Amino acid sequence: MGRPRIESLIDAVLGARPGTELFRYEHLSLALGLLLDDGRAIVVKVRPYERRHAACSDVQRVLYAAGFPCPELLAGPIESDDSAVLPPETPEAYSSAPCVARSSSAASWSVSMERYVEPPAGDARGFAPKARLSGEALCRLMSLASHANASAMPSLAPPPAWLAWNHPEPGFWPAPDDGDEDLNAIDAPDWLNEAAHHVREVLQSASARPVIGHGDWESQNVFWGEGRLAVVHDWDSIVALPEPAIVGAAAGVFAVKGSEPSWPTLKDSQDFLAGYLASRGCDRVGSGSAMNAEWAKEYDRIFWAAGLWVHCFNAQKALARGASAADLERTRLLIRERLALTGSQDAMRAQF
Structure with a gap:
C-alpha cells in the first residue's frame, strides 16, 4: 500500500477527507472519531490484523441489515502491512505528516470505517441495564x-x-x-x-x-x-x-x-x-x-x-x-x- 496518510486512505475509500477529530480511544484497538468534509461523522478502527476480523465484519453487516442497533460498516476490514495507517499524535498533524506507528510491533493492520452513532441523550456508555x-x-x-x-x-x-x-x-x-x-x-x-x-x-x-x-x-x-x-x-x-x-x-x-x-x-x-x-x-x-x-x-x-x-x-x-x-x-x-x-x-x- 506504500505509505499513505490516513486521510488519503479515507479519501480513497469514502470520497471525503477528515476534518475535525471528535475523539480517540485506545485499548485493544484504536478508535478514531472523525468529522469528514462532506459532513459525515465516522469512526475509523485500526488494530493488529487478525484473519477473524473479516468474519466479524460479515456478522456486523448481517445484524445491521436486519435492523439490530449497531453501527453501519462503511468499509473494511482493509488489510495493510504499513504502519502509516496509524493516525498522527495530534489532529493538527493530519494535513502535514504521515502516520507512523508509535508503539506497536504488529506485522500488519486491519482498518475499518463505520458510521458514528450518537449516544442517546441523557445516557452514557457504561450504563448497566436490568x-x-x-x-x-x-x-x-x-x-x-x-x-x-x-x-x-x-x-x-x-x-x-x-x-x-x-x-x-x-x-x-x-x-x-x-x-x-x-x-x-x-x-x-x-x-x-x-x-x-x-x-x-x-x-x-x-x-x-x-x-x-x-x-x-x-x-x-x-x-x-x-x-x-x-x-x-x-x-x-x-x-x-x-x-x-x-x-x-x-x-x-x-x-x-x-x-x-x-x-x-x-x-x-x-x-x-x-x-x-x-x-x-x-x-x-x-x-x-x-x-x-x-x-x-x-x-x-x-x-x-x-x-x-x-x-x-x-x-x-x-x-x-x-x-x-x-x-x-x-x-x-x-x-x-x-x-x-x-x-x-x-x-x-x-x-x-
Missing part, C-alpha cells in the same frame, strides 16, 4: 446472527483470549489480550488454580455445537437509552462458541464498566439467564437451528463455568500486574459462590 433486559438483548443478537451464512464466511476462530479455554498454545493460560506477560509463569493461590482447571474441564467437555454471538458483552460496549437498547459496539469480539458458553460469559460480566468493581451479583446473572431464555422461547429462528434446541441440563454447568473462566483469567492477569489483596478476595468470594453450580466436588469448594 439484567433481564440485557439477556433479552443478547438473545436478539444471537437469533439474528444465526442467519449469517457461517459456511461462506472466514473463520471466527480463535476467540479472544478471555474466552480461549481451548487455545492451542503451550501452558494452561493463553497469552493475554492486552499485554505480553507470560501468565503461566505467575504463581497463583491454590483456590484460583483449582477453580480455573475445573471450569476449563467443564467447558472443554461441552457437546453443544457452536453458534454466533457477542464475546464481550460488558456495559462499556453497549448503550442504553430510556430502558431500550440503543447501540452495541465492539464487533471484533464476535465469536462462534457453544450457546451456553456465550450466554454464561455475558451473564458474568454484563454490568462491568471497564476497570470499575461492578461485577454482576449471583442474582443478576440468574436474572440475565432468565431474560435470555424467555426471549429465546418466543423468538425462534428456524427449524434445525442450534438456538431451537431445548436448554439442556448440561447447559447450566457450561453457563456458570464460562462466566467463572472469564473471572479466573482476569484474576491471573491481575496477579501478573500486582493485584491487591482486596481485589483477589473479591474474586475468591465470587468463585466460591458460583462454583457449586458448575458441578464441582465438595472437596474443591472446601478450600474456599
Whole structure:
C-alpha cells in the first residue's frame, strides 16, 4: 500500500477527507472519531490484523441489515502491512505528516470505517441495564446472527483470549489480550488454580455445537437509552462458541464498566439467564437451528463455568500486574459462590 496518510486512505475509500477529530480511544484497538468534509461523522478502527476480523465484519453487516442497533460498516476490514495507517499524535498533524506507528510491533493492520452513532441523550456508555433486559438483548443478537451464512464466511476462530479455554498454545493460560506477560509463569493461590482447571474441564467437555454471538458483552460496549437498547459496539469480539458458553460469559460480566468493581451479583446473572431464555422461547429462528434446541441440563454447568473462566483469567492477569489483596478476595468470594453450580466436588469448594 506504500505509505499513505490516513486521510488519503479515507479519501480513497469514502470520497471525503477528515476534518475535525471528535475523539480517540485506545485499548485493544484504536478508535478514531472523525468529522469528514462532506459532513459525515465516522469512526475509523485500526488494530493488529487478525484473519477473524473479516468474519466479524460479515456478522456486523448481517445484524445491521436486519435492523439490530449497531453501527453501519462503511468499509473494511482493509488489510495493510504499513504502519502509516496509524493516525498522527495530534489532529493538527493530519494535513502535514504521515502516520507512523508509535508503539506497536504488529506485522500488519486491519482498518475499518463505520458510521458514528450518537449516544442517546441523557445516557452514557457504561450504563448497566436490568439484567433481564440485557439477556433479552443478547438473545436478539444471537437469533439474528444465526442467519449469517457461517459456511461462506472466514473463520471466527480463535476467540479472544478471555474466552480461549481451548487455545492451542503451550501452558494452561493463553497469552493475554492486552499485554505480553507470560501468565503461566505467575504463581497463583491454590483456590484460583483449582477453580480455573475445573471450569476449563467443564467447558472443554461441552457437546453443544457452536453458534454466533457477542464475546464481550460488558456495559462499556453497549448503550442504553430510556430502558431500550440503543447501540452495541465492539464487533471484533464476535465469536462462534457453544450457546451456553456465550450466554454464561455475558451473564458474568454484563454490568462491568471497564476497570470499575461492578461485577454482576449471583442474582443478576440468574436474572440475565432468565431474560435470555424467555426471549429465546418466543423468538425462534428456524427449524434445525442450534438456538431451537431445548436448554439442556448440561447447559447450566457450561453457563456458570464460562462466566467463572472469564473471572479466573482476569484474576491471573491481575496477579501478573500486582493485584491487591482486596481485589483477589473479591474474586475468591465470587468463585466460591458460583462454583457449586458448575458441578464441582465438595472437596474443591472446601478450600474456599
